[in-house]
Amino acid sequence: MVENEIITVREEEILDIEVNKDILAANRRLAEAAKKKLDDEGIIAIDIMGSVGSGKTSIIERLVEKLKGKYRIGMIAGDVATTIDADRVERHGVQAVQVNTGRECHLDANLVGKALEKFNLETIDLLFIENVGNLICPGDYPLGTHKQVVVISVTEGEYMVVKHPLIFKEADVAVINKIDLADVMGTSVEKLVKDAESINPNIEVIKTDAKNGVGLDDLIKALNL
Numbered sequence: 001m002v003e004n005e006i007i008t009v010r011e012e013e014i015l016d017i018e019v020n021k022d023i024l025a026a027n028r029r030l031a032e033a034a035k036k037k038l039d040d041e042g043i044i045a046i047d048i049m050g051s052v053g054s055g056k057t058s059i060i061e062r063l064v065e066k067l068k069g070k071y072r073i074g075m076i077a078g079d080v081a082t083t084i085d086a087d088r089v090e091r092h093g094v095q096a097v098q099v100n101t102g103r104e105c106h107l108d109a110n111l112v113g114k115a116l117e118k119f120n121l122e123t124i125d126l127l128f129i130e131n132v133g134n135l136i137c138p139g140d141y142p143l144g145t146h147k148q149v150v151v152i153s154v155t156e157g158e159y160m161v162v163k164h165p166l167i168f169k170e171a172d173v174a175v176i177n178k179i180d181l182a183d184v185m186g187t188s189v190e191k192l193v194k195d196a197e198s199i200n201p202n203i204e205v206i207k208t209d210a211k212n213g214v215g216l217d218d219l220i221k222a223l224n225l
């Protein structure tokens with residue numbers, strides 16, 4: 001061992017790559033089936049990913065307030081243990097199905113397929129899927145949605161994008177939330193925007209302060225809703 005050299009354990013030493021590939025391939029097939037089902041029913045589905053506390057549920061609540069006159073909205077809430085988020089959104093008159101994942105730190109297409117069976121799909125035009133609060137593996141598991149949104153907040157610091165490149169590569173839209181707190185936190189919003197755009201030149205970055213209703217119209221436009 002050379003002194004002062006950082007020892008790293010590579011991904012291929014941790015994961016059984018073959019098993020992992022099979023799981024991801026199976027998920028992809030189930031995601032295609034879920035997408036077909038949604039398309040057949042004329043439902044637009046949006047996967048909202050981001051850490052616990054980034055503001056995913058607040059953003060969904062704001063979008064529901066603005067869009068409930070135009071769409072009949074449903075929600076799937078992924079959470080390790082609680083029904084807090086589903087309860088919050090259901091209060092706005094939205095059909096919500098809770099998926100408690102237990103030990104799993106992400107939703108997968110199989111869980112979404114099971115959740116879809118709980119809805120009367122004919123009564124829904126727009127479906128928000130709030131993923132489990134986590135910025136790592138949700139990017140590996142497409143759910144068959146039409147758009148993937150990743151939410152970060154300035155309170156999480158300025159390295160949130162560069163430390164989670166995969167999810168920003170996969171996402172169509174990045175939301176930087178709680179921009180009203182950027183100065184207080186000393187977080188550069190422009191750095192976060194630049195990082196996201198350099199990882200994924202096709203990503204659309206939207207700045208929001210969901211609590212105060214700022215930026216939601218831009219997000220609606222980015223989602224073509």
Ligand code: MG
Pocket residue numbers: 055056057058085130
């Ligand atoms: Mg939430």
Ligand code: ZN
Pocket residue numbers: 104105106134137138
């Ligand atoms: Zn996970």
